[in-house]
Amino acid sequence: MSNSHSKMFQSPLEGNKFDPAPEDMIMQTTTIKDEKDRQNWLKNYKPAVYEKMKAYPEKIANGESIAIIQFQYDYLCNMDCEHCCIDKFYVPRAWEEASGRRKFTMDDVRRLSKESDEMGLANFVITGGEPLLLREYDELVEAIDPSKFYLVTDSNGWFLDYKRAVHLKKIGIDKVQLSLDGITAEAHDTFRRKPGAFDRAMRAIDACKEAGLHLILSTVIWKDRIYTDEWVQFLDFAKEKEVGTYIVYAKPVGAYEGETDAMMTEKEGAILQKFEEEYDIFTHMTPSYGRDIGCIAVKRMVPISRYGDVMPCPYQHVSLGNFFDEPLADIINRGLNIKWFDPKKNMPCICGVDKGFIENVISKTYGDSEVPVPYDKVFTEDDFLDRSNMGDVKKGSGTGREVDTWKNAPTITLKGKNLKDFNFVDDTGA
């Protein structure tokens, strides 16, 4: 498997106040090449995270979630990207106050951190909006507690110069996932609808590398892009910079709602697979820990909105429950009890390819729907594994509809797997 992270640990660790690396460790991280060294790095640098990740093979085998918390703390943003999938979640401040919406306070964040830690979860991604726009960013990081999580921040790079990159490392950020949607200023700035965005992103790449932050690029791919010279130039650029690239498939949700013609098809997916042989690129479906668990919704990723809604994935605007109303573990376990997110099944990217799921679930988040749509409005008794634990879904709500994708999906068999074939590197890229 193409390993997009082979370079990302090759950076000095000085400057992190939570566990400053010893001199010999700093030297080691500049030459880390194999999995064992990477595990040692994490063991020395973030021992609590290491211990949690060590338990992941067992958790996967037991059908538990090892979700990354994708924390949508705020939707404020300085760009107007054309693919934005959470545009419908943004509410201007004045309206937010007028409507009396409950949103995360720092105490809530601390409770989220505590509950996530108690569930044995080891990854947080701060996303937005543009997180680095937030005045309370440092306070937010502190409330999450970097000593307990491998901590990633999404960014468009606009506010990320060398000084800020050093600061991010100092407060406990481990990695920056930087958006770059074109290898020319014209392409990127048009996509981001922000003149100057490309130049700022270039500055941010160098700043992160110089500051010793782990870095990956995040780029949106759509059907036509994969056939362009620009796409190859993009990949060559990433290769030259020695940074991995996370490929985000454009999906017909959010600002792209209904734009199905522009989306990737199986044909383009196969072409992309070829690129994986030559370049350090990966998608959300790339196996984590060397384990192919298929669709990561709920199992490996749970977005949490500014307003407390816990969702299956960033593209499924369905609320599995609200963190302000019930414990995180209860909500995640409810999700795992839905066939589409069955932790024992290797499902495909259901919101991308499963017509039944798109028709019965995703399409109900379109148009006039208030998002996220509550789970009991889209799932029925048919969708649940254990029908004695369906939350608000009513008994007798089923129509006899079969979940064929679930029925036909192969079972994940991870029993007997242990740490020796456990790949931390893949984990930090998801």
Add this chain to the structure above:
Amino acid sequence: MSKKEFVSNVTGEVWHKENIKNWKKWYDKVGVLIEDIHSKGKNGTTVTLPKGSKVLITDIRGRIKPQYRVTDASDKIWFIPIEKIEIEKSKESK
């Protein structure tokens, strides 16, 4: 001054930024539709709110494609692109 337009290389859509600075004034205000609005109903049907209908603005969402959340005369909830509603300006709204 005309608004800067961006043309998508992905969908061909032409887009310009809406000015959000006045949005906060329109909470609980009445608006009038400047064109017909269609919405998918149950069982594949289409429901139409005709041009000229008065609606009460109760909320807003989105920054890239902003929409007002409104209720019509029968209290049905709609999300309507802000450029398709003309606000009925009253003394209070100044």
